[in-house]
Amino acid sequence: DIQLTQSPSFLSASVGDRVTITCRASQGINSYLAWHQQKPGKAPKVLIYAASTLQSGVPSRFSGSGSGTEFTLTISSLQPEDFATYYCQQLKSYPLTFGGGTKVEIK
Amino acid sequence: EVQLVESGGGLVQPGGSLRLSCAASGFTISDHYIDWVRQAPGKGLEWVGRTRNKAYSYTTEYAASVRGRFTISRDDSQNSLYLQMNSLNTEDTAVYYCTRLFYDGSDYYCDYWGQGTLVTVSS
Numbered sequence: 001d002i003q004l005t006q007s008p009s010f011l012s013a014s015v016g017d018r019v020t021i022t023c024r025a026s027q028g029i030n031s032y033l034a035w036h037q038q039k040p041g042k043a044p045k046v047l048i049y050a051a052s053t054l055q056s057g058v059p060s061r062f063s064g065s066g067s068g069t070e071f072t073l074t075i076s077s078l079q080p081e082d083f084a085t086y087y088c089q090q091l092k093s094y095p096l097t098f099g100g101g102t103k104v105e106i107k
Numbered sequence: 108e109v110q111l112v113e114s115g116g117g118l119v120q121p122g123g124s125l126r127l128s129c130a131a132s133g134f135t136i137s138d139h140y141i142d143w144v145r146q147a148p149g150k151g152l153e154w155v156g157r158t159r160n161k162a163y164s165y166t167t168e169y170a171a172s173v174r175g176r177f178t179i180s181r182d183d184s185q186n187s188l189y190l191q192m193n194s195l196n197t198e199d200t201a202v203y204y205c206t207r208l209f210y211d212g213s214d215y216y217c218d219y220w221g222q223g224t225l226v227t228v229s230s
Contacts, residue, residue, distance in 0.1 A: 032214050034153070041203055043223050044152065049216035087152055091214055095170045096142070096154040 001032075002026055002090050006099035012107040019075040021102045023066075031067045032092040038101075039084045043104065061075035078104070109133040109219050111205050116224030119195055127190040127224055129205035137161040137183045140208035140215050143190050145201035146223075155203070158188060172198075195228045201228075 003026040013019050023033065031051035036044040046055045048064035051071055061076040075082055083106055088099040115127040129141065140163075143155040156169040156180045167179050173192075181188040190203065202223040208215040 043220040047216050094168050098152040101151045
């Protein structure tokens with residue numbers, strides 16, 4: 001199975017900060033990676049697919065990059081509504097797997 | 108508007124069975140791959156299984172943790188699909204989500220999530 005390791009698992013940041021979350025795959029997955037955002041008590045929401053393509057309706061302050069084994073999700077200027085948990089997901093091979101999550105909290 | 112609505116969750120005893128439903132609206136479910144994903148209380152996301160679309164004969168894939176116990180099926184007349192869960196154990200306690208996938212020319216990615224339904228396995 002392909003393991004995804006997210007770092008950090010927790011980060012504390014202020015409104016307006018630039019935030020970067022890393023997702024490392026245990027083997028190469030090309031660009032078959034998605035990022036999801038989940039707020040407490042809510043279903044996840046897709047932010048990015050194919051490593052760097054923004055899902056329709058997602059604000060442009062979110063961006064994704066990377067290929068192979070290392071990927072990043074960047075929020076250029078953190079907004080109050082961005083405080084949530086973020087998960088990466090690989091879709092290269094079965095079983096599909098998720099990273100352990102990164103919780104972004106208010107500093 | 109695309110919507111996925113899960114139902115059928117509840118309390119079940121270990122060893123019991125439960126069938127979850129995922130009702131789709133705003134699109135034709137037979138055209139799409141659908142995944143089931145679950146989330147144990149306070150934990151991360153875990154992929155459960157996939158059903159491909161009609162063009163791929165609705166073939167399925169499952170996570171090792173549920174293979175042989177869970178079965179995904181569809182009813183196109185109801186624009187719905189189902190997750191039959193047998194031999195449930197306490198590790199199956201989770202919120203279960205159905206998710207719609209789309210093809211971007213290279214692979215299948217999720218674009219919509221349902222709101223989830225809670226399954227609690229406990230005596």
